Amino acid sequence: MRCRIERRQSFDPVHGGRFRGHILRLLTLGLVICISQPGHAQSQSAPTVTIGSPNMTPPTVSLGQSLENWLTQSTMTGDWGGLRARLSQDGFNFRASYIGEYAYNFSGGKRIGGDYAQQLAIGMDVDMGKVADLTGGTFHVSFNVREGRSTSADFIGNKIAVQEIYGDGDNTRLAELSYDQFLFGKTLNVKAGFVVMGDDFARTALLCDFENDSFCAHANSLPTNSGWSDYPAGKWGARVRLNLPDDIYAETGVFEVNPTYAEHDNGFKLSLQGSTGALIPVEFGKTVSLGAGTLPGHYKIGGYYDTSDAPDVTNTKATFSGRYGGYVLIDQMVWSFEPGTDRGLIVVLDATVSDKRTAQMPTYYVAALVAQGLFAARPHDFIAIGYVRDTVNSNLISKENALLQAQGIENPALELGENNVEIGYGLQVTPWMLLHPNVQYVGNPSAFTFKHVPDAWVFGFQTKLVF
Template sequence: MSSVSRLTPTLLLALASTPAFAADNTLTGDWGGLRQQLAADGITFTGDYSGETAYNAHGGLHRSARYSQNLKLGAQFDLSKLYGLDNGGKVQLTINDRRGNSASEDLVGNRLPIQENYGGLYTRLTELSYERNLSPALNLKLGYMAMGNDLGGLDSGILCNFMNAGFCGHPLNMSGGSGWTNYPNAHLGARLKYDLAPDWQLRVAAFNVDPESNGNSSRAWHLGPKHSTGTVLPLELVYKLRGQLPGEYKVGYYYDSSNVQRIGSSEEVAGRGGHYLLVDQAVWNDPALPGRSLHAFGQYSASSKAASPFTKWYGAGVVLYQPFAGRPRDTVALGYGRAVPNPRSRDVLEAAAFNAGQPFPDIDSAEQLIELSYGYQATPWLNLRPDVQYIVEPGAFSGKDIDNALVVGLQVKATF
């Protein structure tokens, strides 16, 4: 880990204690009025940092800590403002840089990434897209982008009140069993949103499938594919419940046209599909304290049994917004998740152990996760999230007998 990486969290905490920064929505402020003027002219700059430190306190493989970080810089160009066009659309440019080490790989040996910002440890182009309304009800976005920005996750952002990637983002068996890719991996594609009614929306997309570019630093700045295997086609129906107890409901299906090897066989299977259901529903509002509410969420996803090592994901939990009267932007989150390995993958592991003359451990049929976090909004631009994760059957996917692990961590998020 570089000296810059080690100093970043300490520097952010020092800046957070400085009153001059506390009143700003971003760490760098308004740049003497320049930032606001540029936004009025059609150019908006964004940036954020996330750092995640995780210490394995019990079970797993080793007692130690690991740190990972992500730096994101972006610029949005409003073509209507810049060139005086009527409905000119917007261009989005985003760059990511990731560094660090994995607590899951090094310390616990589990499948669900303990740090959601770990993976693809290099600087890359994450998005170069164009978006425009084709009609009042129809929106088009196309270019080089990550699928999960628009599909497969909850728009409310409730799931990123957690540090584990099993919650924060889309269900991981989507990417485990198809050409659906995890952020910040991006591919060429197009997405349409159509408002069926004020509360109903249909989303459909098509993305190039290019496994050789995923996590490949030599492809960090290449928009074109290295080796296309097919196209992944997601279809999603969204319902937004209005009123005192709002909710968000998503049901989706996706199909990947790629031919891939069937698990446990030398034969190929033509095409892989899956489906999912996502829910975020407010269940309680405090009548005496506006903004204080309790939301419940649920996740279910199933993917191809022929070619996915990770066939099902179940997730559920609650998030309390504004837990204390004096902390309007704090949150408390509790979640439970269950990741189910493909029985065919288990058969392959058992056969390998038998052929090697080694015993195969008597482990459960799924990796399970319990996570508790507290989001402390230290300043308008800095969020600190102490986090505890308890991981049951960490070796469910690797076929190894690994003790249940207790991991404590801290996530730091800052907006530039």
């Protein structure tokens, strides 16, 4: 998600702490209810009454039924007494979610300790076919609120945050204000406005089965090495996608590059002031079904060119006109636990290369295994284990080694990049509540600062709610 700004914004103990307290109380109540209701996975049929019966009595619903219905509905706030469904029929679809992430560094790093960060996302999608007879058109608006502190910044000292929702100004912001339109049936789709380009390029939602930002949901090298931006950092731009036969697509676009949007005080900035150029991505993709079990997979290859002037990675006084990069992204189910469902073992591979003249991370690799629905009784749970290797530009290492050797110091640790490993279990407590404990290992956390900081072990706990 990301184009992170490692800004140590103080957490508001009144507003942020109070909000977190409400969420924790809701989670506690939900867990107690879940434990006390062993049959919550199957919703109970509502009582039926024959209309017009002379002995008709109002249906009775027990407290247990009410709690069970709450636990099995698709969102925490339900249908709002039917209002949500009526609005959806009229074309107005509301969405909201909460993510809370705690990370505690219990070994290594700069010091022992942990931080909490949280995100509230609210938005609406308007079906313009229902509202204005513009068939195939959708208007999108999204807002995002982030607050908290970073365990990576405060306790570990590594570059890529162990809490993926930390950053991008740590503020309240407009994330999207856009319109997309299908043309020629579903063959062509055009989107334009204030958009999150990373929602359409180099993304896989599977990598958000991890809390560490080096996984979710894009390679962190893309925004680090260029003007690329991921959620919730919106930019002005447009994208065109062509859907071809055999589940193949091709897409491209043009997006503003403006580093000032990510600053803390610019959550609602819409002006072009501060623009440095334009980023032009291109992506090709294909959806496949392999073998007799029709195992699903998605294959993507893409690249970008950023027209902005960029400093030489070893000499900030020298600049290059433009920078570039490319990526390959694959997710493929290799074993189905239950044919015909999304339960299975999925392999995810992601690799990027960037302009070595200007990039801190010229190469970046992700390898992950996600077991969705490993247990038949828990079809929506997952187990995820992954590894990320982000390398330091060898030109930077050579420069630093030369400085150290001039002082008579040898530092072999400079030859390494930062390494991240995470393993976790996602417990889908209800359709709208996910609890995700995990353990993370951060190898060589000081790779990009050329210091000596011990490898870190981190306990993470992520909570996701859908309202």
